[in-house]
Amino acid sequence: MTTARAAAILLAKELRLEFRTRELLNATIVFALVVVVLFSFSFDPTSAESRRLGPGLLWIAFLFAGSLMLHPSFGREQANQTLDALRMAPISPFALLLGKMLANFVFLSAAEVILVPVFAVLYNVSIAGVVGRLAIVLALGTAGLCITGTVFSAIAAHARMRELLLPLLLLPILAPLLIAAVEATASLFAAQPGLDRAWLAFLAGFDIVFLTASWLLSDFLLEE
Amino acid sequence: MKSRIPITIIAGALMLFAGYAALFVAPDERTMHEIQRVFYFHLGSWAAMFTALSIAFVANIAWLLTRKPRWDWLGVSAVEVGVVSCTSGLITGVLWGKPTWGIWWTWDARLTTCFILWLLYVSYLILRGLIEEPQRRATLSAVFGIFAFLDAPLVYASNRLWRTQHPAPVMFGGENSGLDPTMGHVLLICMAAMLLMAMVVLGDRYRLERMRHEVDELRVAAEAGSANASSVLAPATKVGI
Numbered sequence: 001m002t003t004a005r006a007a008a009i010l011l012a013k014e015l016r017l018e019f020r021t022r023e024l025l026n027a028t029i030v031f032a033l034v035v036v037v038l039f040s041f042s043f044d045p046t047s048a049e050s051r052r053l054g055p056g057l058l059w060i061a062f063l064f065a066g067s068l069m070l071h072p073s074f075g076r077e078q079a080n081q082t083l084d085a086l087r088m089a090p091i092s093p094f095a096l097l098l099g100k101m102l103a104n105f106v107f108l109s110a111a112e113v114i115l116v117p118v119f120a121v122l123y124n125v126s127i128a129g130v131v132g133r134l135a136i137v138l139a140l141g142t143a144g145l146c147i148t149g150t151v152f153s154a155i156a157a158h159a160r161m162r163e164l165l166l167p168l169l170l171l172p173i174l175a176p177l178l179i180a181a182v183e184a185t186a187s188l189f190a191a192q193p194g195l196d197r198a199w200l201a202f203l204a205g206f207d208i209v210f211l212t213a214s215w216l217l218s219d220f221l222l223e224e
Numbered sequence: 225m226k227s228r229i230p231i232t233i234i235a236g237a238l239m240l241f242a243g244y245a246a247l248f249v250a251p252d253e254r255t256m257h258e259i260q261r262v263f264y265f266h267l268g269s270w271a272a273m274f275t276a277l278s279i280a281f282v283a284n285i286a287w288l289l290t291r292k293p294r295w296d297w298l299g300v301s302a303v304e305v306g307v308v309s310c311t312s313g314l315i316t317g318v319l320w321g322k323p324t325w326g327i328w329w330t331w332d333a334r335l336t337t338c339f340i341l342w343l344l345y346v347s348y349l350i351l352r353g354l355i356e357e358p359q360r361r362a363t364l365s366a367v368f369g370i371f372a373f374l375d376a377p378l379v380y381a382s383n384r385l386w387r388t389q390h391p392a393p394v395m396f397g398g399e400n401s402g403l404d405p406t407m408g409h410v411l412l413i414c415m416a417a418m419l420l421m422a423m424v425v426l427g428d429r430y431r432l433e434r435m436r437h438e439v440d441e442l443r444v445a446a447e448a449g450s451a452n453a454s455s456v457l458a459p460a461t462k463v464g465i
Binding site for chain 2: 148151152155158159160161162165168169172173175176179180183198199202205206209210213217220221223
């Protein structure tokens with residue numbers, strides 16, 4: 001079986017599992033919403049300020065939500081002892097990892113599709129003219145978050161205090177991604193929106209570096 | 225590793241000499257004066273950190289490829305030395321920053337990179353503490369160590385693109401960099417002293433890790449041995465009664 005086909009089957013399994021209950025998605029959206037609302041209380045931004053602080057707030061909310069949401073990706077398999085079954089399947093470990101990464105990407109993107117318009121309304125940021133470009137930035141940033149997050153979810157699944165450990169491992173490594181994503185988003189929220197290509201290239205580079213590393217290290221990551 | 229005493233004494237003596245040279249031999253800096261002398265140890269700390277973390281990166285890869293426990297021991301030892309050197313670099317930097325820049329800290333590319341590296345490698349050590357099984361601990365922490373090391377250039381590049389305040393290094397700038405030759409010599413002595421000290425400590429830490437491993441093995445063997453012995457002895461005692 002090819003890696004792509006195996007990953008697609010695993011993706012379908014993850015999606016089926018999630019859309020039966022939607023518990024992960026619901027919790028993630030509400031959590032990110034809580035962050036957005038609390039931010040408003042703690043800084044009380046004016047309209048000009050929210051245009052300046054908004055991109056940072058949006059990405060902090062995604063990063064926090066993602067670092068909590070990614071834990072069940074392997075944590076659930078570990079708890080139900082289904083990871084061994086997955087490992088026994090005649091597929092490459094990278095296919096397993098890729099399937100999980102894609103599933104997490106779909107979940108987080110779905111959450112973003114709902115959160116970004118809500119954010120735009122609450123903070124009076126106009127995104128109507130930049131939806132397409134914003135989608136590219138969100139996709140590249142979310143991809144980086146899901147690539148590293150899925151790998152670290154597999155690492156944390158074997159440790160004690162795994163719920164706390166995952167954000168601890170994940171958030172510092174995402175520092176460059178946060179800067180690039182926030183700057184790219186800020187260039188879109190500006191009075192004269194224009195996409196900063198240097199940051200877009202940086203985001204793509206981040207994704208490629210860590211996807212390649214995951215591919216090279218997947219055998220070790222998922223070994224018995 | 226026969227006697228580590230001579231090399232430890234040499235490293236200690238070199239550190240003392242480097243301290244003397246930095247404080248009393250190096251000429252006074254024109255604008256920053258005395259506080260500039262912290263610089264000799266500031267740069268030495270970073271040299272030690274980058275050396276230690278590079279060793280850790282190599283050890284992490286070597287563990288994954290060979291599965292020889294000594295690479296795992298080397299990896300954790302090097303990360304610990306790297307974290308200590310990083311802490312010392314950050315503290316000397318903060319002490320130097322306040323009088324010269326007027327602020328303790330700024331979110332500049334170099335400072336941020338080193339701070340993020342500190343966070344990443346402290347997380348590495350926390351991660352190791354939370355995984356029980358030695359084999360799995362070694363493998364998963366090696367994977368994380370490789371990711372952390374790959375992240376360093378990205379953190380630097382992103383902050384570089386973003387904003388930077390740290391002065392570009394004037395050391396090793398050739399004839400016209402305006403550096404007093406004595407300063408250059410003192411700097412070399414300090415860097416050599418701190419590097420040697422870091423490597424001596426790394427060697428000691430490695431030895432400690434190896435001894436821990438040996439103790440664990442002995443304990444397992446002793447438990448297995450006593451289990452065997454009791455099963456052999458049990459019928460005999462019964463007969464005795």
